[in-house]
Amino acid sequence: MDAATVTLAITTMGIIILFGAIVAYKIAITTEAKNLFMAIIINIAVPFIILNGVFNTEMTDEVLQQVLIIFGVSIAINTLAVFISLAMGRLLGFQLSLAKKLALLAALGNTGFIAIPLCATLFGPIGGLLAAVFDAGLDVVLFSLGVYILQSEQRFHIRQLKALLNMPLLAITVGLLYVVSGMNAPVIFQDIAAMLSGLAAPLAMLYIGFLLPPFFKKGHALFYRELWFPLLMKLIIFPGITVLILSLIPIDDFLKQILVILTAMPTFMLASVLFSRYSNEENKAVMTTVYSTLLSLITIPLITLFAAYFF
Template identity: 25%
Template sequence: MLFSIVVHQMILFFSILLVGNVAAKQGVIQENYLPDLAKLVSKIFLPVLIFYMTYAGTTRQMVWENAAMIGLAALFYVVISAVTWIIAKGLRPAGDKAKVFQFAFIFGNTGFVGVPLLIALFPKDGILYLALFSIVDQLLFWTYGVYLATASDKKAKITLKSFVNPNIVAIALALIFIMIGAKLPTVIDDTLQTIKNAVGAMAMIYLGALIFYSDWKTAFKTKDLYFGIVVKMIILPILLGKLLLMTGLPNNMIWSMIILMSLPTMTVVPMIAKLYGHEGAYAAGITAATLAVSIVTIPVVVFFTT
């Protein structure tokens, strides 16, 4: 049942990706518009979705009962950081590519791919799991992630402001509302619900256009990409998933974790890699390539884990 839902959802994603790809090919979405479209989705649409889906129907008891997700996230990041470091040492990519390789394969696309997929699989608690996972995810992304993205000839600049981003604010506000039992006025509730219904399609259209404009075919010529895909997006989620299914933790929590572990590279990784270093193009290739193959690899992970 879960496998068929994942396959259906990935086919749906692929269909909407094609819409974005065709829109880019026809010039409807220009390449210079992509950064603005990404900002619209990541700074407005996704935070609204994360806030509303975490807030709606979630109780204090549900938060406490599922707090183990934070521990699972921390454990996963310890494992994936060690694994990608070993792979990078073995492959020895030139220059700063070793660090950027780790950066790209440690942090998954929780926003554009994880959010719509978890909502489809677990409408009641999928976003709660993602919100708890994101507490660790965002903390590490803006510290260890920035360090990995920073070129050897530069110094990483990490400030408190780095952690104040729309998604973290959305999660914090949602948890505050849940803990104090606050309720939104009906008109605001309806407004947020209307916005959140558009997020999945907007995210996929953006990613389809991103694939069109990215030099992802070049990424397929590097062995780094294949090792990263096979290990991070297939083998690791299957092995860790099978172990987690033996722990007795809630089934939906474990499957949410399995999906999160198998996600393609986070969309903002190339932007951060370009901002702090010199390997933005390398990161962009990995990002687009992993996104393209995730249409197949995520269902493969679910199939072999079950």
Template identity: 40%
Template sequence: MEFSLIFESIFIISIMIALGSLISRTFPFNSDTRKLLVSLIVNIAMPSIILSSILNVEINRETFKMIANVFILSVIINLLGILIGWLFSNTFYRHSTKKREIALLSGLGNTGFIGIPLCAALIGPEGALFAAIFDAGVDITLWTIGVLIIQKNRRFSFKSLKELINVPTIAIVFGLFIAYFNMKPPAVFIELANQLANLAAPLAMFYIGILVMNLYRKKTQDSDQEIWVPIVVKLIVLPACVALMVNYLYLKSDILQTILIQSMMPSLTLASILFAKYSADENMGAFTTVLSTIVALITIPLMLYLFL
């Protein structure tokens, strides 16, 4: 992997985040505009990049085996990050009431909004495909183990599994289904997916930039002392552990690179939404997401330089 491409991609991401921050000055960022942006990203851009990746990659039985490996590794890495975050919070903030938030922010990354477009840019269609499968593992972990951890009464409800039935997940299932049966959609459909896929990175980065400015205006100061734990674990400790782990795995270089890049992603964008839903610290979720995204612009190329 060429490091000039890595720095170029990170630079472009930084510019798009900055543009999002500037755009936020031109309109009020409320629940309606937030829902609109999230809907465009989750329901149009992300499914398009997933379908585009699947339709531009030759998928056979061996590919399906690799997809299963990526999914399993994703769940293992997510749980490892949660465990490390929990151990760090118990070590440094034993009496904290936010151990649950710290654990989830340490293990679950922004593998959808940032990870899939970045893997597509650095690795190509195969990278985007495996990144989407990795993100599906994050979703599974979030809406099962994550919900169980964040709830105070520790009761799991199958109603939370409804969140797994979303457009990106449907796109993965549909795309793999037509690939498995060697069904070729019309050329116009493939071209539409390719063009809409180009929306993913700009829209996601604009959204992050808007979050940065919105949080700056609020000047949130809660949980300032504790947020260093999920940031350090998510951006440095977990990727280092994953880099050591993948050395013992006999997988294609594209898969190993995708797994490593996805492990370096900043904290989950949906964290503040999840925390609000289950009466956890929503401000901590938003603040950690934004700050870890900014720090990740430095740590991602650094970690890739060290481990690739």
């Protein structure tokens, strides 16, 4: 993996975030406008990145094997990261309730909103597809173990899993069914997928930029005492550990490179939504998401440079 290519892609995304921030500074971006952007990204742009990956990838047995490996590794990595973060938080003296919340912020990354467009840019259509599969695994962990941890009564409800019924997952399902059928997608569908998939990265970065001016204008504190913990764990410790582990595992270098990018992502974008619903720590989630996203523009290229010494 060429660190220069990753740096260029991240720099480009950073500039687009800056454009979004400038627009939001000049013009008040309403909640309705943000919701519209989010709906377009999640329900149109990201699903078509996945379908574009399916349409432009020869689905050999090797590719299907990669899909299964990525999905299994995603569940394993994200589950392990949650428990390691929780254990570290307790060892550092955090109260159990706080340690649980920090563990989720430290362990689970933005593998959908940012990673899918980024992997599609870096690795082509197959990169976007595999990133989406990894994100599906993360969603399984988030809406089962993650919600269980956040709930004060510590009970799991099957209805929590309804959050897994979303457009990206539907796109993965439709794409895999298309592969099994052996059919060729009509040219017009391929053209639509190629065109709409290009929306994801710029719209996602603009949306992040929209969040910045209102965040820094608010009167509440911009930091909390334990902020260093999820930032350090999510952006440095876990990606670094992943690189070291992957260097010892005999899997394809292409998968290793994708996994490095995916584990280097900032804190997951839904953190503020889930924390608002299941706890009273929404501000911590917002701060961690904002700062980890901005810092990841620096740490992702550094992690890829570190990985280049191992594979």
